Amino acid sequence: MKIALLSFSVQEDSFPLGLASLKGYAQSRLDVQIECKEFPYGSRFSHNTNLSVEQKAISWILLKEPDLVGFAGYIWSIQIIRNVARAIRALRPGIRLVLGGPEADERAISAFDFVIQGEGEAAFAELLEHLLGRRASSEVRNLIWLENGAVRRNPERPIEDLDALPVPYRQGGKKRYAVVKLETARGCPFPCAYCYYAQVPTRCVSLPVLEDQIAYLFEHFTFPNLTLLDANFNLDKGRMRAILGMIERHRRGPLRVSMELKPEFIDRETVAILESFSFTVWAELGLQSTDGEVLRRCGRPWDAEKTKEGLRLLDGSSIRYKIDLMVGLPGDTFFKFLNSASFVLTHARKQKAIVAHHAMVLNRTALDVGDPVRMDPKASSQVIRTDTQNTLDLYKLKLFVRRFNASIARTSRERAGAPAADPARTSPL
Secondary structure, three states: OEEEEEEEEOOOEEEOOOHHHHHHHHHOOOEEEEEEEEEEEOEEEEEEEOOOHHHHHHHHHHHOOOOOEEOOOOOOOOHHHHHHHHHHHHHOOOOEEEEOOOOOHHHHHHOOOOEEEOOOOHHHHHHHHHHHHOOOOHHHOEEEEEOOOOOEEEHHHOOOOOOOOOOOOHHHOOOOOOEEEEEEEEEEOOOOOOOOOOHHEEEOOHHHHHHHHHHHHHHHHHHOEEEOOOOOOOEEEEHHHHHHHHHHHHOOOOOEEEEOHHHHOOHHHHHHHHOOOOOEEEEEEEEOOOOOHHHHOOOOOOOOOHHHHHHHHHOOOOOEEEEEEEEEOOOOOOHHHHHHHHHHHHHHOOOOOOEEEEEEEEOOOOOOOOEEEEEOOOOEEEEEOOOOOHHHHHHHHHHHHHHHHHHHHHHHHHHHOOOOOOHHHOOOO
């Protein structure tokens, strides 16, 4: 059986961790031929359709002539995947199609032969066993399929022991990347309604297994950027120190390590740990809002004083960071957002702009229930209306953020004696 696995990334030259994990698990149990390909795109639209990311992916599939094509679906790629799947269905109807990833649920089944909902390594291998005649469809975990026009689904079972997964970096192929990702844990103990991490149980890769993975990674790969995928890397300071120590021991050149930190958990010890290593640390802090009612409706716990202290410590350190807000959360308003922005600009002194992401309703999260209204009810997509903000409210708020940031940047340039920016480049429309 020939299998092609595809994903699409907004990053250029990034190691396809998810695809490599699927391939490694399947080939450790089955004699199957699997090829992986991640297609990056900056701006996915091109006047030359022969260079569009969809055309590239379709051509690659046709050249490989696989029996099965698997897609890893994320919020940034699901529409591209739908386009490619539709084209393959028309051009090669004999090729079977399977969708996995966070965007996979029964709402997508009409475009695919199979959908794997939840963690995919064991489920994908079991699906291959089914296609090889060794397992009934009813015995494939996490599987959704159509049978006589009716949607059938099997119970979802997560991977219990992350140590049992094969090392994804051992799957051959290219060894030089701009970005490599490392997964040391899955899940999150906090119940934030907008986040997918909260939907799966929290599990960790053991430190001895991580040591082997990190040693192999730095021995065989070359890359300047390492991204840690943990939802909150600083929940356990002892574990954080141990993992970063492994990276320090095994790295072989200049390195930037990116991670997500929970701001309330940043204390003097955390900062001392992060500053004790010779590589560059880049931290992303998710704040989203400072309004009590908005946070209550989102299920996000928050401690204002601890967050202030954490930001004060970061501002006095060598650690680079950015702290994010979110536009379009339930119960939020223009003035509540201004209060949140004021908090960031007052207490995050290293940050010279408002970083505000448009809220997305993600499939299978607690917000996936009809309100707020999203652009596409069948896929994770932008919020276009809440009970407190309509579409124009959200648009005007984003225009305000853009104008405000442009004003801050212009003032900074003037103080530094730099030439003013071209007004046409800062137009909000």
